[in-house]
Amino acid sequence: MGLAHAKEPLPARIWVGFSNGLLFVELRIAALLLAGLAVIILTNVVTRYAGSPIYWIDELAVFTMVWLAFIGTSAMSRLRLDFAVTFLADIAPKRLGPLIRAGSIVLIIVFGLALAWMSWIMLDPVGIASAGFDARAFAGQTFNFLYTEFTQTLVWPRWAVMLVIPLFSVCLVIHGLANLLEEAGLVERKVRSGFEEEAV
Amino acid sequence: MWTGAAFLTAMLVGAPIGICLCLAAILFLYLDGNTLLYASMPTQLFDSAGNYGLIAIPLFILIGDIMNAGGITGRIVQMALAFIGTLRGGLAYVNLVANMFVASIMGSASSQVAVMSRVMVPEMERQGYRRDFAAGLTVYSGILGPIIPPSIMFVVYSVLAQISVGNMLLSGLIPGLMLAGSFLGLIAILGLFYPYPVNERQPWPVRLKAIIDGLPTLLIPLVIVGSIMGGFANPTEAAAVGVVAALLIGWLWIGDLKLSAMPRLLMRAAGYSAIILFLVAAAGVFSWVLTYGRVPQQVAAWIQTVAQDPITFMLLVNLILLFIGTVIDGAPALIMTVPILLPIATEVYGIDPFHFGVVVVINLVLGFMTPPVGLCLYVASAVTGVKPSRLFVVTLPFFLATAAILVILSIFPFFSTVLSR
């Protein structure tokens, strides 16, 4: 055990540790968002029944669910519990299996990078900074109106609500690399959610 | 063409299906010359997940997990057993009946199969049933989950079709009972080939106790249905009320649910909800990209040259969906096909949207049971240890029965529309 541990390169171990820490946080945030979602919906029932409905509560519920969806999916990708067809890797000869599994992880990383790039175009952080964070001036120069938009009933800045997408893409890449390091045998896989034994 | 090949390759390599769909969408935009849309993809991914009707999904998954941890599912089985008494193959019927009860609470086939195979299969095996038969029966009883109301699939469909969610849910009731009836008959016929054991004789006090113990569990469907019928809540809100009911019954009444288990339970439900929602979002992006590329128009044109009358059209739709269902599961398949097929169904062939919904949803639910991508097969296999391919073979009679019902439902709209009109 001690020997195997000593052979693991330090940078790889740090990366996997970082990914595990991120997973720990993601799972707890996702759980809180789910509990929050139930509470929000119940609040809506109660306040409407009491005759004083809260105008923005549907929008809040929808945003809570969207954040739950992306944060939770990122966590599940680290745990490798996403819906996937694994039978090819399962029936493949011994040495081919890990290679196919590594290929599936690479595809996740490729998607994470692509989504990060598309989010970069959408958010154009350099552009908005060079416009002095003046949303209207920026929109005038670039035809990118993201920073002038607000959500309909909460009136929150649209870009802030959308941040979950770039966040998701970065987390996918971080987890993907950690999974890849483990698949390559550089680090021993120890990550657990605490609910694997509950099946599905 | 290349898009399809890329999707299949990515899927066979074992990448998550949601991510395969997104990658295929990116490739399609590139090949179609619509690269300007890359900047809109994050927004579209966000908006596809951000549909109010989808909120019911995480809530129903949470109810399922709470029911399971709270000992509620186990009591439903015991109660059904007590009602049926001694009978050759009794437990097989109990499996189906208990699944019908559970179906009236749960909206998703995969969570229902997960829960029920954990409860039913060991019990059936203990009494001398073959494990593969027990698991296969549970898988097909689980099909009732998304057909007998409530149903996530029907909610997603009504959102897409812009029709009343309540009426759509109601439309599934008679077809669901028809399926249950045909399965009951099938169990009886299969009994001629499988030597079913007779279940143990329970003394009356034990049966009475099981029934009394089981009664509080009936409060959960009562609360859900009651809050909708009573004008207290919409289906999504009823799910939230159901969460509270399951929580209170499992924790205070039955006492099997420990509050210390809640954080882990929430994390699990959140994780599985998330990957379903992401799959829905990814399928939304994929169908958006195909729509931009005018693929629906091309498919629509092709179908109209082949099908001359509504019945041919419906049968053709069944074949196409069965094919799609082998590779793509449930809600994503719904989102991909409904915007394409529904306008043709209603405008060209004059088919009732509720009737169409019933046929499409049952067909795609059947896709949960077909390889290579069959979520329920994998779920049941993970729980029971029976290989997915073996499960498919064992359940072939049920597959054929469902397909036969599907043809009847396709030809006669009556069964789907009588309650919703």
Place this chain on the structure above:
Amino acid sequence: QSQSFRLGIATPPGHPWNNAALAAAEMIAEESDGRLDLTVFHASQLGTEAAMLQQLQTGALDFAWLQTAELGTRIPQIAAINAPYLVQSTAKIPDLIRHPKVLELLDLLPAETGTIGLGWGITGMRSVFANREVNSVADLQGMKLRTHTTPAFRDFYELLGTAPTPIPTPQVYDAIANGQVDGLEADLDFSWNQRFDQVTQSILHMNALFMPMVALVSGRVWQGLPEADREILDRATKTALEAQVDELVGNEAGLLTAFEETGIAISTVGEADVADLIERYDAKWVELAPNLPELRAASAEI
């Protein structure tokens, strides 16, 4: 050379706007001898109105017909057109949206949104459908009312003493049928399509609010088009919209008769009831939409 365009719209097939869009597409194909071709994408197939606006800005989408509720969140002057009692009957709506002061609003679009406005489309005056007897604005007091989420409408219905309640569109029928809300407000076309009369007791024809729409073309796409093509597209759009506006006004009487024949009680709000309402509304909204007095003046000229 030949070119294909996409037009996105949020309303479902069969809505007057969707029919107008299809008419425009037909005219464009005819006048260009099939060289120009326009596909209409109904029911938000290409994304929400906000997403379609973004696609117009990048040039990914060519045309979109967007409601003033959406455009008003970006351009306050456009939100002013959603103010109550700008005109007090459907018959007067065409004169209002053809008034120079209203046509001028389209000039704000290029700088503010990167799109060009080709013309206005309209729906009729909105009505309140209630599951109780409602004969005047006073009867609305204390009602839970499903309203459109635009702040302009919400503020108005709050002034009337109702509790505005947002309900997603597919669930409105169920919500009113099972009593989650006491009523809803919508235009008559949509209401007839959804058969709200089957789940309510009475209609109060408000003659206060209507929801117009602007036919937009992407600024980037427009720049890249030859003058002759722009002319065809512009003319076809304007012709289709003119027809839509006139036809909609003509249909209102028929819709009201159709509702009357179902036996539902219909009342109409009179001008005398509402003078102070207008004052209280404008006190708040003149800050949000500074051109509101200008539009009121324009409406007085009609």
